[in-house]
Amino acid sequence: MQTIDMASTALREVNSTLQAQKADTNQKQWEIVNPKGSHAIACGLDGPIDVTVRGSTGYYCAGMNKQAHVHIVGSAGPGVAENMMSGTVIIDGDASQYAGATGNGGLLVIKGNASSRCGISMKGIDIVVHGNIGHMSAFMAQSGNLVVLGDAGDALGDSLYEARLFVRGKVKSLGADCIEKEMRPEHLEILADLLERAGADARPEEFKRYGSARKLYNFNIDNASAY
Amino acid sequence: MNDMTKNAAGIPRTVPQKSATFTDAVNAEIRRAAATGIYDIRGGGAKRKVPHFDDLLFLGASMSRYPLEGYREKCETKVVLGTRFAKKPIELDIPITIAGMSFGALSGPAKEALGRGATAAGTSTTTGDGGMTEEERGHSKTLVYQYLPSRYGMNPDDLRRCDAIEIVVGQGAKPGGGGMLLGQKISDRVAEMRNLPKGIDQRSACRHPDWTGPDDLEIKIMELREITNWEKPIYIKVGGARPYFDTTLAIKAGADVVVLDGMQGGTAATQDVFIEHVGQPTLACIGPAVQALQDLDMHREVQLIVSGGIRTGADVAKALALGADAVSIGTAAMVALGDNDPHWEAEYNALGTTAGAYDDWHEGRDPAGITTQDPELMAHFDPVAGGRRLSNYLKVMTLEAQTIARACGKNHVHNLEPEDLCALTVEASAMSGVPLAGTNWVPGRGGNY
Numbered sequence: 001m002q003t004i005d006m007a008s009t010a011l012r013e014v015n016s017t018l019q020a021q022k023a024d025t026n027q028k029q030w031e032i033v034n035p036k037g038s039h040a041i042a043c044g045l046d047g048p049i050d051v052t053v054r055g056s057t058g059y060y061c062a063g064m065n066k067q068a069h070v071h072i073v074g075s076a077g078p079g080v081a082e083n084m085m086s087g088t089v090i091i092d093g094d095a096s097q098y099a100g101a102t103g104n105g106g107l108l109v110i111k112g113n114a115s116s117r118c119g120i121s122m123k124g125i126d127i128v129v130h131g132n133i134g135h136m137s138a139f140m141a142q143s144g145n146l147v148v149l150g151d152a153g154d155a156l157g158d159s160l161y162e163a164r165l166f167v168r169g170k171v172k173s174l175g176a177d178c179i180e181k182e183m184r185p186e187h188l189e190i191l192a193d194l195l196e197r198a199g200a201d202a203r204p205e206e207f208k209r210y211g212s213a214r215k216l217y218n219f220n221i222d223n224a225s226a227y
Numbered sequence: 228m229n230d231m232t233k234n235a236a237g238i239p240r241t242v243p244q245k246s247a248t249f250t251d252a253v254n255a256e257i258r259r260a261a262a263t264g265i266y267d268i269r270g271g272g273a274k275r276k277v278p279h280f281d282d283l284l285f286l287g288a289s290m291s292r293y294p295l296e297g298y299r300e301k302c303e304t305k306v307v308l309g310t311r312f313a314k315k316p317i318e319l320d321i322p323i324t325i326a327g328m329s330f331g332a333l334s335g336p337a338k339e340a341l342g343r344g345a346t347a348a349g350t351s352t353t354t355g356d357g358g359m360t361e362e363e364r365g366h367s368k369t370l371v372y373q374y375l376p377s378r379y380g381m382n383p384d385d386l387r388r389c390d391a392i393e394i395v396v397g398q399g400a401k402p403g404g405g406g407m408l409l410g411q412k413i414s415d416r417v418a419e420m421r422n423l424p425k426g427i428d429q430r431s432a433c434r435h436p437d438w439t440g441p442d443d444l445e446i447k448i449m450e451l452r453e454i455t456n457w458e459k460p461i462y463i464k465v466g467g468a469r470p471y472f473d474t475t476l477a478i479k480a481g482a483d484v485v486v487l488d489g490m491q492g493g494t495a496a497t498q499d500v501f502i503e504h505v506g507q508p509t510l511a512c513i514g515p516a517v518q519a520l521q522d523l524d525m526h527r528e529v530q531l532i533v534s535g536g537i538r539t540g541a542d543v544a545k546a547l548a549l550g551a552d553a554v555s556i557g558t559a560a561m562v563a564l565g566d567n568d569p570h571w572e573a574e575y576n577a578l579g580t581t582a583g584a585y586d587d588w589h590e591g592r593d594p595a596g597i598t599t600q601d602p603e604l605m606a607h608f609d610p611v612a613g614g615r616r617l618s619n620y621l622k623v624m625t626l627e628a629q630t631i632a633r634a635c636g637k638n639h640v641h642n643l644e645p646e647d648l649c650a651l652t653v654e655a656s657a658m659s660g661v662p663l664a665g666t667n668w669v670p671g672r673g674g675n676y
Contacts, residue, residue, distance in 0.1 A: 011453065012457070015453045016456065043450050043453050059443065063454065079437040082436075085383065102378040121436045139436075142422045162424060218427060218428045219428050
């Protein structure tokens with residue numbers, strides 16, 4: 001285990017050290033202490049390493065992550081795991097706005113609650129939130145899966161494309177073109193796998209599935225009031 | 228046949244007069260809207276007449292300053308962009324860059340031609356709202372990678388293999404609006420790159436998904452620099468909305484370069500009402516942006532690239548004289564490639580338009596093979612020949628700008644200054660801050676006739 005103390009190490013050095021760990025690295029276990037809410041910690045990683053951040057982080061922790069497994073033992077600021085490509089990001093606490101924004105792949109697990117716009121414009125990432133999510137989550141979500149064990153705020157899935165949304169609790173309101181959809185066996189299978197990988201204590205049958213009604217995919221003046 | 232000038236009794240009639248407000252074009256648009264129920268979508272920039280570089284003139288050298296010999300004395304054109312924070316600033320041979328245009332809006336071969344032409348002329352080209360293609364990376368020595376609200380195709384590998392990053396906040400054709408790419412152009416390849424269903428009418432977001440204002444943009448820029456080892460110059464592109472404040476905030480957020488796009492700047496597709504009614508003319512944007520740079524003591528430290536209606540070396544020279552470090556061209560580059568060429572007049576006529584007026588780029592039926600994803604139409608375009616035409620055109624513009632700079636006694640195009648200019652109209656004078664010809668008067672700033 002390599003430990004980096006951010007009380008005495010500059011962010012640039014932290015990130016360049018972690019970014020230098022590629023597929024063949026021997027040093028696979030890393031720990032960051034005293035993050036003190038710094039921004040952009042462990043962003044742009046591209047190697048199969050485990051990074052544990054002991055404390056809460058600022059904006060864009062694990063941004064654009066590839067391959068790495070980042071575990072935040074605390075809460076995360078806005079844009080955690082934004083544009084993630086692959087790997088895993090686990091947050092023990094809560095996540096602020098835009099968690100997993102535009103993510104292309106990998107798994108983001110938030111064990112607490114996520115704020116507004118969770119999974120905004122997601123492009124293939126899987127997100128599992130053990131608690132609740134805020135308003136406008138999965139706005140313009142393109143693909144991937146968003147699983148919420150708690151409740152969802154207003155305008156869930158507004159203008160979404162082909163992302164799948166699974167919510168166990170209440171949905172305050174659905175956004176434009178987002179509807180409840182039939183839960184078919186393949187969806188239960190996807191859900192079971194994600195719940196297991198996210199260490200979530202819930203059964204797939206307890207969830208409802210939401211997705212795009214696809215009515216806004218092409219311009220139609222009679223749908224103008226939906227905007 | 229009725230006599231329009233007299234009635235049957237030989238008494239003069241009132242001459243039929245069409246409204247200057249309800250013109251034939253306005254009425255036709257009302258009828259089109261009534262028939263279809265949808266606003267007009269088109270490509271290009273503002274077509275209305277606005278004060279522009281044509282309304283400025285250079286004074287040239289005479290008794291009070293001397294010119295440089297046109298063919299003997301050097302007039303430099305090199306530009307360095309990104310000197311503020313980037314470890315690897317961009318060096319360009321000429322002060323004219325190619326603006327962001329997406330693969331999707333343009334065909335793969337057209338993107339390749341832009342890369343070829345720009346590289347041959349010693350300048351950069353720019354990706355667009357659709358990610359980076361191999362065609363353009365492979366053929367562009369210097370490639371600027373746009374970071375857009377949609378983040379289509381955004382990934383850390385392309386971020387690291389670009390030469391500069393342009394964070395797009397706005398665009399002159401539609402400040403405050405997102406991009407559009409209609410279903411006809413969402414081919415399999417475009418759909419895959421954007422992670423969208425094929426054939427949908429795609430509407431890009433107008434705001435970035437993970438920051439909302441200059442304070443968190445500053446953090447976003449820091450993240451992008453961390454991911455790219457602080458090597459890449461970071462541009463911020465804004466539409467011509469509030470250029471003084473937009474430039475100020477871009478500098479505050481940590482930009483290396485500010486790209487300012489006036490309302491004549493083009494788009495692949497958006498609502499005509501947006502193009503014609505939102506944003507300020509390019510001429511009106513430059514002065515406030517330069518003032519913001521000077522007020523913060525950042526002029527030339529943070530570079531300014533101006534775009535929107537640049538067509539000639541004279542336009543280039545005028546933009547530089549007003550304080551820009553470089554200009555960017557989009558529409559003009561497409562014309563050089565072959566867009567709207569009279570060679571295709573019969574095909575344009577078949578589409579209900581004419582060469583020079585064709586702007587339905589979103590329909591993907593471009594006979595010149597540039598704004599299309601249709602393989603048959605794409606075959607009309609030769610990327611090698613197109614690239615050559617673009618490179619010729621860029622070189623001509625550079626020679627023209629040098630000609631003017633020498634005539635003003637400058638040994639670098641960056642030495643052109645507002646004092647080298649006068650304005651032909653009161654409006655142009657007020658907007659550009661250059662005195663009205665024959666006076667030392669700038670409206671709004673006092674002075675005498």
